[in-house]
Amino acid sequence: MLIETDVLVIGAGPAGSSAAKHAALNGADVLMIEKKSEIGAPKRCAEGVSKDGLIELGVEPSSRWITSEINGVRLVSPNGTDVWLTEDTVKLPEMGYVVERKVFDKHMAMDAARAGADIMIKTLAKGLERKDGHVIVKAERMGEEFDIKAKIVIGADGPESRVGRWGGLKTAVKPKDMESGAQFEMVGVELESDTALEFYFGDVAPGGYAWVFPKGKDIANVGLAVISTLTEKSAYEHLVDFVKNCPTTKNATAVELNIGGDPVGGIIKKIATDNVMVVGDAGGMVNPLTGGGIISGMQGGRIAGQVSAAAVKDNDFSEKRLAEYGKRCKEEIGDSFNKYMKSRDYLESLSNEELDSIAEVFRETKFEKISTSELLRVLVKVSPKALLKLGKLF
Numbered sequence: 001m002l003i004e005t006d007v008l009v010i011g012a013g014p015a016g017s018s019a020a021k022h023a024a025l026n027g028a029d030v031l032m033i034e035k036k037s038e039i040g041a042p043k044r045c046a047e048g049v050s051k052d053g054l055i056e057l058g059v060e061p062s063s064r065w066i067t068s069e070i071n072g073v074r075l076v077s078p079n080g081t082d083v084w085l086t087e088d089t090v091k092l093p094e095m096g097y098v099v100e101r102k103v104f105d106k107h108m109a110m111d112a113a114r115a116g117a118d119i120m121i122k123t124l125a126k127g128l129e130r131k132d133g134h135v136i137v138k139a140e141r142m143g144e145e146f147d148i149k150a151k152i153v154i155g156a157d158g159p160e161s162r163v164g165r166w167g168g169l170k171t172a173v174k175p176k177d178m179e180s181g182a183q184f185e186m187v188g189v190e191l192e193s194d195t196a197l198e199f200y201f202g203d204v205a206p207g208g209y210a211w212v213f214p215k216g217k218d219i220a221n222v223g224l225a226v227i228s229t230l231t232e233k234s235a236y237e238h239l240v241d242f243v244k245n246c247p248t249t250k251n252a253t254a255v256e257l258n259i260g261g262d263p264v265g266g267i268i269k270k271i272a273t274d275n276v277m278v279v280g281d282a283g284g285m286v287n288p289l290t291g292g293g294i295i296s297g298m299q300g301g302r303i304a305g306q307v308s309a310a311a312v313k314d315n316d317f318s319e320k321r322l323a324e325y326g327k328r329c330k331e332e333i334g335d336s337f338n339k340y341m342k343s344r345d346y347l348e349s350l351s352n353e354e355l356d357s358i359a360e361v362f363r364e365t366k367f368e369k370i371s372t373s374e375l376l377r378v379l380v381k382v383s384p385k386a387l388l389k390l391g392k393l394f
């Protein structure tokens with residue numbers, strides 16, 4: 001069997017669905033394939049998304065996939081000192097809603113289908129080759145093997161992406177830039193507030209942080225991410241210790257376990273070549289500080305969809321034509337990642353004691369509104385290296 005299409009999207013996560021939707025809206029014939037039988041499940045995500053991000057993407061919030069609305073954060077230092085900030089005081093990425101990914105992802109795939117994209121579930125891409133200016137992708141569904149001929153392939157196949165590599169892109173992520181995440185969805189969580197995201201810093205999660213994201217009165221995603229080169233223990237072992245020792249979770253029960261990688265090294269240098277583009281986690285479109293990649297992946301997907309459809313109209317699928325995609329991703333997403341990368345380096349350099357002193361000072365400070373320069377002024381008071389590491393950002 002041979003299926004022909006203009007644009008083939010491999011992977012129906014948020015980035016893939018966004019790419020498929022925008023390629024279809026811009027006139028391309030689009031097929032999206034997904035290896036799993038249920039789009040969005042199992043999740044590998046704490047499910048936090050920003051309201052502003054959804055608005056910017058034109059996605060209407062829906063009670064079908066919102067589990068809780070968030071209006072603040074609780075930041076907890078290693079000795080338990082906590083700082084509460086509300087959304088009126090500070091704008092934080094990934095703050096707005098905690099969603100149900102298995103409903104959210106399906107909703108985004110439905111949007112792509114409504115825009116005109118075809119979807120094949122339970123369909124695995126196994127490899128690709130270029131032939132006569134096109135790409136032939138080997139695929140398998142329910143034991144049947146077949147070929148898909150496409151003008152452009154968009155690899156939206158997540159953190160363990162193989163599509164880019166098949167197409168000749170260097171998508172491998174260095175271990176120091178790959179966070180390992182482990183998370184329980186838990187019930188019986190004794191939340192201080194069911195409208196605030198909780199973040200825990202320090203040795204609980206070397207190179208990352210631990211989180212409690214509420215999904216109901218006593219339900220939450222409780223997880224953490226670590227950089228494996230900075231710790232002897234696995235993310236799962238850190239998580240078990242965290243849950244046992246954290247007052248919020250020590251009496252809670254897990255009903256789901258999620259394990260997954262999160263590439264936090266920024267967008268890979270080259271994200272498009274002849275006939276092939278990568279998007280979302282596959283292209284490193286993850287906020288290096290927070291590890292959040294839903295919104296940025298969807299933004300990348302929108303650009304990939306628009307550029308691929310325009311390239312189809314021009315009948316030009318060359319690396320040169322698709323370079324517009326890399327350029328726009330850098331301008332619209334990548335440049336903002338640089339400051340998050342520096343903030344992550346700074347955070348990583350702080351000892352437990354320094355984190356505790358910063359938390360103490362923040363607790364005492366009455367912030368009207370935290371501007372970045374105000375934040376730096378307070379940080380420099382307690383941690384002079386803040387100026388060194390972050391000074392040029394503000």
Ligand SMILES: Cc1cc2nc3c(=O)[nH]c(=O)nc-3n(C[C@H](O)[C@H](O)[C@H](O)COP(=O)(O)OP(=O)(O)OC[C@H]3O[C@@H](n4cnc5c(N)ncnc54)[C@H](O)[C@@H]3O)c2cc1C
Binds near residue numbers: 015033259282291295
């Ligand atoms: C523990 C953890 C917590 C996180 N928390 C957050 C958070 O709170 N907020 C946030 O914004 N981000 C979070 N992230 C990151 C977020 O989950 C990802 O950035 C996001 O899912 C990326 O979307 P994507 O579409 O690029 O990839 P994915 O969502 O991974 O989708 C890729 C899809 O491709 C499919 N696929 C793969 N290979 C093939 C193949 N060969 N053929 C067919 N289909 C294939 C997969 O089955 C999958 O459905 C977290 C990540 C982790 C690990």
